Amino acid sequence: MTAAAEFIDGDESLNFHRISLYVKNEPGVLARVAMVFSRRGYNIESLVVNSAARSGYSRMTITSSGDPTILEQMIKQLAKLIDVVHAIDHTGDEVYETEIALIKLKCDSEERHEILQIVEHFGAKVVDFGRQSLVVRVYGSSEKLDAIRNLLAKFEISEIVRSGKILMARGGATT
Numbered sequence: 001m002t003a004a005a006e007f008i009d010g011d012e013s014l015n016f017h018r019i020s021l022y023v024k025n026e027p028g029v030l031a032r033v034a035m036v037f038s039r040r041g042y043n044i045e046s047l048v049v050n051s052a053a054r055s056g057y058s059r060m061t062i063t064s065s066g067d068p069t070i071l072e073q074m075i076k077q078l079a080k081l082i083d084v085v086h087a088i089d090h091t092g093d094e095v096y097e098t099e100i101a102l103i104k105l106k107c108d109s110e111e112r113h114e115i116l117q118i119v120e121h122f123g124a125k126v127v128d129f130g131r132q133s134l135v136v137r138v139y140g141s142s143e144k145l146d147a148i149r150n151l152l153a154k155f156e157i158s159e160i161v162r163s164g165k166i167l168m169a170r171g172g173a174t175t
Contacts, residue, residue: 015065015066017064017091018061018062018063018091018093018097018167019061019064020060020061021059021062021087022052022059022085022086023084024057024084024085025051029058029083033081040070042071045065047062050166061165061167068091072089075087088175090169093169094171095167096168097141097165097167098140098141098166099141099163099166100138100162100163101137101139101161102127103138103148103152103160104134104135105133105136106132106133106156106157107156108132115152118148119138122147122148123140124136124137124139136148
């Protein structure tokens, strides 16, 4: 296992869902998918969309929380959408999961040493050095990103950008 990803198994809370959709890359698909969540009162906590290996298709990775029985109905509704090739709930599945964050800190030269120690401990990287600021890139599990953020919170954080979770089913399973 690398620092870039964490192995997630079925021991996590079943109220936290990871859904992957394989969709045609057409206008309006995202809006139709979001509407399925909205109608059921589900909040999308993380959404990542990218081109798939096959031209003309995209992969959506959605993280949401809520009642598992309602989610099962939503997966069926998503699968029925015309542009959705397949919809899979990976909750409880063995997946490889990661996310990335950029954290901008306002800091003077006196604070840099301690910040750099924290960054090194987490295997993160300073990607921009300014006179009065640093930008740190960190990737891994959500818990890792939360932990570094909490340690850096005692400094002045001016911006944070997080990518959202991406995942891939392990072994021969379909994502």
